[in-house]
Amino acid sequence: MKSVQDILHLDLDAKALSPRAWAALIIIALISTLPGFTTLPPIDRDESRYSQASRQMMETGDYIDIQFQDQNRYVKPVGIYWLQVITATPLGGEDAPIWAHRLPSLFATLFVVGLTAWFGARLGGAGVGLAAGILLAISMSASVDARMAKTDAVLMAATAVSMVALYFIVVREKAERLAFRGAPLAFWAATGVGLLVKGPIILFVSVPALIVLALWRRDLSFIKRLHILPGIAVMLAIFLPWFVAIMIRTQGEFWNDSIGHALMGKVAKGDDSHGAPPGYHTLLSFITFWPGILLIALGAVAAWRRRAEPTVQFIVAWFLPFWIIYELVATKLPHYTLPVFPALALIAAFGLRDGVELVKGKGVRIAHWIIAALFVLVSVLIGFLPFLLAGEMETTAPATAWLGALAGIAAAGTGIYLALKPTFNRLPPLVLSALGVYIFTFGAVLPNMDRFWLSRELKAEIASIGGCETPHLATIDYREPSLVFNFGTNTLLGDEASVIAHLAGNQACGVAAIGQGEYVSFLEAAEQAGLPLKILGQVEGYNYTKGRNITLTILSHSSSDYPVPTTTGTQADG
Structure with missing residues (x-):
């Protein structure tokens, strides 16, 4: 039987992958990321918020401000929204499906997989490179985030470019001053992109890595090769124009929300009930870095035994300081460590390369x-x-x-x-x-x-009732952002008074979905307001953001254009 090396025409010690190896890697990455890419509905809550804000940019033509309905969305910079606009515009624009907004994440993931394989081959041979690329491509967290219209995969791509460039700046046999092109330019440009996508998070990888490398190697000669002044100029040229514009537009509110709440607010206490003790990311890596986690012990030992090698020092400095920082930060979510997954994949690949010898101990x-x-x-x-x-x-x-x-x-x-x-x-x-x-x-x-996709099922149920081509939805109790992406920007996530006013003012095509916890109270309030209602149907599902089952009753004004299904009553109680 032919070995994998023979099939792929792969020399494990070569510094580049063979064409067949590249083809295999691309196929594996696509199979890992594409199933469900176009069929999974909008996911609550972050994906739906990002995608809806991007849609509103296309609706309004305002590409500076970031809005979710009429609310400011200043938790992240504008980069991901611009990328989603770029991919959604040719695929329907403001009517583009959710998968059009996911394309930046998919492209970023595929790019990082290829970059990791190329970099790994340069460091440890084609076998290490291909293994690292594959382990990253099939890691649970990378596979999941490739399917989601969020910042994390794009941040991973920007971080990977910056760190690979940093390697060629720092780990050099000769200490000559590099011209400001190639690696230095790539490092600062990628940092600027990272700032535009997710603020200073990219600096939490590169800056601690530089500090650790300086202490470990007892060498600061790389500083002159960073070209700090022109580099900062390039970085700011990418990030600063929009930042100045949004600060002027919001009179500083963006800074307060993004840095004060979204960043610093997560450091000392668990934000939005996402607090966890140190060790969370390490334990969860058995899922997030599955299945590559199987090789992580071997990789750790391989790194320890080769700790004097500059290459190993760099990879460890890439992921370990960042990992420790995020173990100490109070707010923890599974995707927070994704920017250093390429380094984890490289560590695991080195463990695979040396595995037979290592397990003898x-x-x-x-x-x-x-x-x-x-x-x-x-x-x-x-x-x-x-x-x-x-x-x-x-x-x-x-x-x-x-x-x-x-x-x-x-x-x-x-x-x-x-x-x-x-x-x-x-x-x-x-x-x-x-x-x-x-x-x-x-x-x-x-x-x-x-049942898992309640917003999708509600939309399908209302569409099946007929009567109105464009329903005007209002909801109580179930208020997830996916409703807005499914039904449109003017969807009302309201309370009793606002929903009653909505139905009274949209008698023809206004429709309300009321959760069972608010249903009786809403009927009483509607009766007191003199609002006649008719029941159009019910949808049962599971609100996974709150971990509970929920039943939504669909109501409209009694004189609406919606026909009453024969299986429901014609009039709401009261």
């Missing part, structure tokens, strides 16, 4: 098998996750969920196979199993779990 072997045991448990858990989710929603999972479960079990088995003898030729079965999980879970199972 007793201590290493024990640590390796502890990780492997946890990997098996997590793999099975990931495979059966749709069933757990269905149980939480008090429903049944689609039949295709069993295929995802089998893929999860296969991942556990192929993981053991790889753990027994960590070599490049034993990696493909694990890769195929992980891809199976993503194909079935994201491509077949999640899009068809109707």
Whole structure:
């Protein structure tokens, strides 16, 4: 039987991937990221907020201010919104589907996968490069964020460019001064893009890395090669024009919201109920960096044994200081560590390269098998996750969920196979199993779990009633941003008084969806206001942002253009 190297025409020690290896990497990355990309509905809450704000830019023609309906959205800079406008404009503009807004994340992820493979090949040979690219492509967090219209994948791309450029600035055999082009220009330009996408987060990677490298290497000669003054000029040329414009427009409010609340507010206390103790990201990496986490113990030992090598020092400085910072920050979310996942993938790839020798040590072997045991448990858990989710929603999972479960079990088995003898030729079965999980879970199972997508189901139910081509929706109790993306900017996420006024003022096509917790109270308020209502239907679903089942009753003015379904009453009680 031919080895993987023979099939891919791959020299593991070469400094570049073969064309076949590049083709294999691209195919793997696409299979990891595309299932469900166009079929998953808008996800609450961040994705829907980002996408709706981008849509409103296209609606208003205002590409400076950031608004979600009539509310300021100043938690992040404008970069991601501009990118979404660029990808959505040729695909329908303000009417573009949600996947058009996801394209920047997809393109960014594919780019980082390729960059990681190229960089890894330069550092440790084509085997390391291809393994690192694959492990990043199939990592859970990168795969998920490639499907979401948010900042994180784009930030990972900007960070990766800045750090790869920084490597060629800092880790050089000769200390001559570089011209301000190539690596220095790429570093500062990528930093400017990172600032425009997610503020100073990109600096939380590069600045601590530089400090650690300076202390570790006892060498500051790289400072002159950074070209700090012209570099800052390039960085500010990218970020500053919009920043000045938004500060003038908002009279400084953007600074207060983005830095005071969105950034500093997350440091000392858990923001929006997302607080967690130190160790959160490390424990969660068994999911976020699955399945590459299987090789992380070997990678850590390989890095320790090679700690005197400048390449290893750089990779460790890339991810470890940032990781520690985010373990200490009070607010924690799974995607926060994504900017350093390329470095984790490189560490894991080095562990795979040296794995056979490393597992000969007793201590290493024990640590390796502890990780492997946890990997098996997590793999099975990931495979059966749709069933757990269905149980939480008090429903049944689609039949295709069993295929995802089998893929999860296969991942556990192929993981053991790889753990027994960590070599490049034993990696493909694990890769195929992980891809199976993503194909079935994201491509077949999640899009068809109707109760999970309450906004989509509400839109479909109102459309099936007919009578109005453009319903004017108002809601009470269920107030998720995906409603606004599905029904339009003028959707009212209101209270009793505003919804009553909405129905009274939009008698023909006004429609309201009232959660069961507010239903009786709303009927009483409508009766007191003299507002006649008719019931059009009900939708049951699961509000995953709050972790509870909910029933929405659909109402309109009694004289509306909506026909009353024969299975419902014609008049609301009261």
